[in-house]
Amino acid sequence: MNTALRPAPAAGTSSLGIVMLCHTALHRAAQVARFWLAADCPVVIHVDRAVSDAQMDAFRQDLGDHPLLRFSPRFRCEWGTWPIVAATQAASEQMLQEFAQVEHVLLTSGACIPLRPAAELLDWLDTRRDVDFIESVSIEHAPWIKGGLSEERFTLYFPLSWKRHKWAFDMLVDLQRRFGIGRDVPRPLQPHMGSQWWCLSRKTLQGILNHPKRARYDRYFKGTWIPDESYFQTMVRMVSDRIESRSLTLVKFDRNGRPNLFYDDHLQLLRRSDCFVARKLWPDAQGLYDFFLSDQPARETPIDPQPAKIDRYFELAAKQRSDGRAGLYMQSRFPLDDTATAKTAAPYSVFCGFQQLFRNFDFWLGQTANCRVHGHVFAPEKVEFHGGAKVYHGAISNSAALRDYNPRMFLANLIWATRGERQCFSYNSRDTMTSDLNWFMATDRNAQISVISGCFILPLFRGEYKVDDVLGHIGWLQRREQDFIAILQSKWAAADIRVWTLAEFLEDPQRYLSQTVGAAFPDVGPAALTGLPEILSLDGFDEYLAHLRNLGLPPVLLQDYKR
Amino acid sequence: MKALKAQLKLRAQRQTKLMRALRKSLELKARANRTAGIRQGDILAFTTLRNELVRLPYFLDYYRAQGVRHFLMVDNGSDDGTTEYLEGQKDVSLWVTGASYKASCFGVDWLNHLQWRYGAGHWTLVVDVDEFLVYPFCDTRPLHALTDWLESQGRRSFSAMLLDMYPKGPVTAHPYASGQNPFEIARWFDACNYSIKRNGKLQNLWIQGGVRARAFHGDRPEQAPALNKTPLVHWSRKYAYVSSTHMLLPRGLNKVYDDNGGEQASGVLLHAKFLDTIVAKAREELVRGQHYAGSREYVAYDRGLQDQGDLWCDFSTEYINWRQLEILGLMSKGDWA
Numbered sequence: 001m002n003t004a005l006r007p008a009p010a011a012g013t014s015s016l017g018i019v020m021l022c023h024t025a026l027h028r029a030a031q032v033a034r035f036w037l038a039a040d041c042p043v044v045i046h047v048d049r050a051v052s053d054a055q056m057d058a059f060r061q062d063l064g065d066h067p068l069l070r071f072s073p074r075f076r077c078e079w080g081t082w083p084i085v086a087a088t089q090a091a092s093e094q095m096l097q098e099f100a101q102v103e104h105v106l107l108t109s110g111a112c113i114p115l116r117p118a119a120e121l122l123d124w125l126d127t128r129r130d131v132d133f134i135e136s137v138s139i140e141h142a143p144w145i146k147g148g149l150s151e152e153r154f155t156l157y158f159p160l161s162w163k164r165h166k167w168a169f170d171m172l173v174d175l176q177r178r179f180g181i182g183r184d185v186p187r188p189l190q191p192h193m194g195s196q197w198w199c200l201s202r203k204t205l206q207g208i209l210n211h212p213k214r215a216r217y218d219r220y221f222k223g224t225w226i227p228d229e230s231y232f233q234t235m236v237r238m239v240s241d242r243i244e245s246r247s248l249t250l251v252k253f254d255r256n257g258r259p260n261l262f263y264d265d266h267l268q269l270l271r272r273s274d275c276f277v278a279r280k281l282w283p284d285a286q287g288l289y290d291f292f293l294s295d296q297p298a299r300e301t302p303i304d305p306q307p308a309k310i311d312r313y314f315e316l317a318a319k320q321r322s323d324g325r326a327g328l329y330m331q332s333r334f335p336l337d338d339t340a341t342a343k344t345a346a347p348y349s350v351f352c353g354f355q356q357l358f359r360n361f362d363f364w365l366g367q368t369a370n371c372r373v374h375g376h377v378f379a380p381e382k383v384e385f386h387g388g389a390k391v392y393h394g395a396i397s398n399s400a401a402l403r404d405y406n407p408r409m410f411l412a413n414l415i416w417a418t419r420g421e422r423q424c425f426s427y428n429s430r431d432t433m434t435s436d437l438n439w440f441m442a443t444d445r446n447a448q449i450s451v452i453s454g455c456f457i458l459p460l461f462r463g464e465y466k467v468d469d470v471l472g473h474i475g476w477l478q479r480r481e482q483d484f485i486a487i488l489q490s491k492w493a494a495a496d497i498r499v500w501t502l503a504e505f506l507e508d509p510q511r512y513l514s515q516t517v518g519a520a521f522p523d524v525g526p527a528a529l530t531g532l533p534e535i536l537s538l539d540g541f542d543e544y545l546a547h548l549r550n551l552g553l554p555p556v557l558l559q560d561y562k563r
Numbered sequence: 564m565k566a567l568k569a570q571l572k573l574r575a576q577r578q579t580k581l582m583r584a585l586r587k588s589l590e591l592k593a594r595a596n597r598t599a600g601i602r603q604g605d606i607l608a609f610t611t612l613r614n615e616l617v618r619l620p621y622f623l624d625y626y627r628a629q630g631v632r633h634f635l636m637v638d639n640g641s642d643d644g645t646t647e648y649l650e651g652q653k654d655v656s657l658w659v660t661g662a663s664y665k666a667s668c669f670g671v672d673w674l675n676h677l678q679w680r681y682g683a684g685h686w687t688l689v690v691d692v693d694e695f696l697v698y699p700f701c702d703t704r705p706l707h708a709l710t711d712w713l714e715s716q717g718r719r720s721f722s723a724m725l726l727d728m729y730p731k732g733p734v735t736a737h738p739y740a741s742g743q744n745p746f747e748i749a750r751w752f753d754a755c756n757y758s759i760k761r762n763g764k765l766q767n768l769w770i771q772g773g774v775r776a777r778a779f780h781g782d783r784p785e786q787a788p789a790l791n792k793t794p795l796v797h798w799s800r801k802y803a804y805v806s807s808t809h810m811l812l813p814r815g816l817n818k819v820y821d822d823n824g825g826e827q828a829s830g831v832l833l834h835a836k837f838l839d840t841i842v843a844k845a846r847e848e849l850v851r852g853q854h855y856a857g858s859r860e861y862v863a864y865d866r867g868l869q870d871q872g873d874l875w876c877d878f879s880t881e882y883i884n885w886r887q888l889e890i891l892g893l894m895s896k897g898d899w900a
Contacts, residue, residue: 252900258715260900265703282708314900321898324826328892329759331724331791332820332829334768339824391876394755397777405771405784406758416892417755 013068014040014122017095017102021087022110023048023077025283026059029110033063035293039118042068042099044091049076070094078161084196084228085221093209096202103129106199111280112249113262113288117298121248121276125199132204132240135194135247136233149173153225154191155182162225186220192233197249197279200236207239208232250275250307252314255321260314264288269313271297274305327446329412343444344415348423349520350447352484353455355426357502357535364533365424369521373424377414378407378431393417400432407437415446422520429456429480438487447495449488450516454502454558456481458536461544467551475553482557503560509535573765577812580803583668584675590662591637591673594646597656598635598681605632606706608688609677611670613639614847615692616648617840620742622692623652629696630705631688635681637673639664656681664853668806675803682798686710689794689808690832693745696723696794697885698830699896712899713828714797720811721795722819723830726893727774728752728882729837729874738839745835751879753777754891757790767791767810767817774837774874779864788860792832793819828897831888837874 018036022029022045033043043066047056063069072091075083088107095105104125114121139151149156156176162169176182185191200208211217217235221227236243250273252260259280262270264287270278281288291297324333327345335341354361355376362373366386375384383398390398394417396410397403403410415423427433441447456477460470467474488497498516505512510532517524542562545555555561601607608631615622623634634655638646639662649657660673667673678687686707690696698709698721713721728749730737737748757772768791776787792808796816803812811817821827841864848854848861880891888894 254898256716261712261715263700263704263708265700282711284705284708317896317898317900320826320895321821322825324821324824324895325892326824328826330757330820330826330829330892330895331722331759331768331770332827332895332897333825334759334761334820334822335824336822339822341824391777391878393878395753395774395777395876395878395880396756397781399777399781399784401782402756402758402772402776402780402784406760409758413755413757 012040013042013099013101014118015101015103016118016122016125017042017044017099017105019043019072019088019091019095019105019107020045020110020112021048021077021084021091021107022046023051025111026051026055027062028281028283028289030059030062031289031293032108032110032113033069035114036118037066037068039122040068041118041122042070042095042102044070044072044095044098046072046087046091047074049074068099070098079163080226080228081161082222082227085231088228088232089209092205096206096209103202104199105202105205106248106277107197108249108277109197109279111283112197112277113279113281113292114276115250115270115273115278115292115297116276117295119298124276130201130203131242131244132198132200132236133244133246133248134198134200134233134236136192136236136243136245137194139191139193149225150193151191152177152182153193153230154185156225157181157183157223158225159223183223186216188238189217189220189234190237191230192237193230194233194245195247195249195251196228197247197251197277198232198236199248200232201240201242204236204240208235211235211239248276250278250310251280252310254314255318260317261285262288267291269310271303272306272309274307327412327416329409329416337443342446343440344412344446346415346419346422347446347448347520348415348425349516350425350427350441350449351516352426352428352450352481353452353502354450356428356455356458357452357505358533359536361533362424362426365517368528368531369422369424369517369524371422371424371521375426376428376431377425378403378427378433378437380430380432383410384425404432407432407434408440411437411440424520429477429484433480433484435483435487438484439492442487442490442493442495442497445494445496448516448520449495449497451485451488451497451499452502452505453481453485453499454555454561457544457555457558458541461541462536467544467547471548471551471553474548474555478553478555478557485557501560502558503562506535569764573812573814576805577801577803580675580805580812581679584672584679584803587662587667587672588676588680590660590667591658591676592660594638594657594659595650595655596658597653598633600654601633601681601685604685604707606630606686606688606710607632607682608634608690609636609674609682610634610690610692611637611639611664611673612641612645612692613664614641614643614645616641616643616645617739617741618692618745618835619645619648621744622695623655625695626688626690627654629701630707635677637670637677639670669854671804671807678798678802679800683800685798686713687796687798689796689804693835694725694794694832695746695835696830696832697888697894698723699828699885699889699894699899701830701885709899710795710797713795718827719797719799720793720816720819721828721830722791722793723795723832724757724770724893725773725790725792725834726752726831726888727790727834727836729774729879731873731875731879733872734837734841734874735839745838746833746882749835749837750882751875752882754878754880754893758784762810762817765805765810765812765814765817767793767814768820775860777876778874779860786859793817794832795830826895826897828899829894831885831894833882 018041036043072094075087077084160169221231254260261282263282263285326341366373372386374386377383382400385392548555638659649655730748753773760769762769770791771787780787789809794808845861845864
């Protein structure tokens with residue numbers, strides 16, 4: 001590989017100097033350094049002092065001698081501390097001193113990779129001689145800061161490393177806040193922050209490094225937190241008047257403020273970037289290194305940059321981690337009851353009493369709303385899936401035992417497996433009605449629950465039972481329905497809930513029914529809703545209720561029923 | 564105080580488990596110990612097996628391709644040539660034992676010991692020969708891309724739930740040939756019939772369901788086998804598996820899920836159990852009685868597979884790739900973009 005490293009003629013030195021901060025994966029850093037050297041760009045490399053001498057020697061040997069290559073004084077750079085800035089200053093000074101042709105200095109890391117041919121960057125910079133490319137955002141307008149502290153980075157004391165003394169670090173911050181300890185930002189500094197990776201013009205960089213009050217400012221920044229994201233970003237505001245506040249280096253941060261790694265499968269995504277350099281690559285992303293360090297980017301037809309696409313890609317991933325997919329319960333997402341997202345994946349409708357009041361209500365609803373309507377999916381005998389199916393979407397079995405083993409998961413599964421098709425089913429107090437399931441549905445904002453109370457008696461009224469024989473049963477059903485309604489009427493209920501007594505509902509069944517169905521299926525026109533399903537005969541129901549009352553079981557839920 | 568007591572109890576349980584592993588290690592006899600070749604950072608696989616010769620070539624190649632560097636295997640009395648075959652593999656270290664599988668907690672004690680001895684500081688993968696790990700981006704990124712990332716996120720364990728795969732038609736209809744991808748035959752799975760409960764004591768999730776619950780445990784769901792697994796762990800000498808790879812101690816390792824609505828990254832273990840080989844296996848295990856809960860699982864298979872023959876149903880899903888499993892919500896890439 002070293003054959004590519006023939007000493008370049010000094011006259012061919014290009015106007016872009018590369019400062020590289022390295023601490024791991026040195027073999028990759030060497031590859032990238034060779035890429036820049038091959039384009040006649042001077043390279044000054046800073047290697048972290050934590051790197052062992054043996055590794056350092058191997059690295060030097062790997063790179064060999066090159067007239068445009070220098071190694072700068074080594075610092076021990078711990079994340080978030082001053083030596084990163086000191087290392088950058090030293091390397092930049094060396095760059096400006098030793099390579100007089102350099103007009104722009106690009107700060108990169110050993111895990112960065114150039115996304116476009118060096119010549120393209122050189123030409124581009126040539127037409128922007130005095131422009132400084134550095135993300136520099138006033139701290140009042142930097143919403144993207146991750147890690148809690150923003151302004152306080154500049155106004156508190158940070159004597160400890162956060163990496164090594166997390167607890168003590170937080171403690172000190174708390175103490176300073178409590179006792180109002182702090183320090184002033186030296187005037188006229190106006191704190192700015194931004195990406196650590198910049199590309200500055202010689203004039204500006206010289207202005208910063210040779211600033212008359214540099215010693216004073218350096219002293220101040222030594223005590224701030226993460227100065228690598230604020231030192232140059234703040235200083236540049238004093239010496240430059242042609243700032244383009246953006247970084248030429250693509251970095252996407254994750255929720256912990258660490259840069260997302262790029263892998264081979266990101267190749268097409270990276271080609272859509274409008275940046276010139278990307279950070280940070282997984283060291284074994286062989287495909288990316290092969291592609292971007294070869295002459296391939298130069299040969300292939302350029303793709304239109306669409307940086308928004310890259311943003312979107314990583315935003316989606318972050319969202320999946322923080323919010324997840326609503327209604328999904330799985331091995332790595334199991335929300336507690338009080339989380340903000342909906343409990344199920346999609347809206348669904350629960351009808352209580354309709355099936356008992358109307359003839360073939362499920363069939364009518366299916367026809368009217370053009371959907372598949374289930375029977376009582378929580379029936380004690382088996383799950384009454386649409387059409388009597390033994391297995392339903394997602395391979396959900398109709399076994400009552402499997403369902404009752406975990407009713408809320410059964411429901412969540414059914415809704416998840418049929419996303420895109422609204423689920424409608426009947427439910428009443430004869431069903432497996434656990435309070436856990438009732439609460440689950442009542443507090444689920446995807447649920448639409450419509451109850452005509454007291455209808456649970458109708459099948460018994462119509463059946464050939466003697467009231468005396470089923471008295472206990474009726475009492476039991478009534479209690480369950482009362483409990484269910486109490487939950488629906490509690491202040492925690494979040495579902496779309498409608499509760500009528502039978503008498504109320506019969507006052508205007510047409511209106512109530514079309515209201516309910518219309519809310520579930522906005523697409524169903526009012527015309528389709530005019531045909532009411534047949535109400536089953538209620539002749540003699542008064543006497544039946546009176547009889548119940550006389551036997552000592554007041555039908556509380558039907559007390560207003562009179563015909 | 565109560566919390567402290569519970570902590571101490573768990574600690575005692577973990578130490579008992581580790582002592583037990585040490586004691587049970589006396590039953591292991593090294594047949595081919597090539598562990599000297601293990602280098603720092605290598606991903607190691609740990610397996611207990613018995614008479615699996617026909618499955619081994621594909622199993623080893625599958626994990627070699629993912630980047631597993633060394634296999635540490637316990638052969639529990641094979642007589643079909645498994646031992647000799649494994650002895651001949653350069654990246655396999657082999658121990659043999661004729662002791663009881665059941666008495667060693669179904670192999671957990673043996674493997675806990677081997678992990679204690681050789682796994683510390685490595686990412687360790689504990690899988691059976693019929694379990695095939697699928698993780699996010701497994702078609703483009705090697706396993707150590709995943710472990711590197713997990714480490715950078717401060718995670719020590721990675722869950723991969725067991726997904727039972729089955730063929731269409733009787734399991735005996737398509738004989739499995741050695742070296743073949745088992746999922747050419749067992750291509751189908753149940754997508755969305757899993758029950759999940761939280762185990763308060765060890766903080767793990769308890770997942771049951773899938774085809775085994777549907778076809779064999781329709782009337783006894785509580786007996787359906789557990790499917791939650793945490794097979795990939797950045798091992799330390801303090802760690803121990805408690806029951807198969809379902810649960811670990813210390814219990815923080817079981818917290819592989821987000822309980823605030825977000826999704827952690829997770830994978831799936833494709834389970835190639837339902838091949839024609841299961842019929843003979845079920846018979847053998849019935850006689851040996853060395854499996855969990857009186858081998859009742861195998862009793863059910865023996866009966867179930869004879870009676871109905873077909874595990875496939877109209878709503879079975881055909882396997883395509885990890886992205887499909889992700890969309891179905893069986894696994895997640897979390898924020899590993």
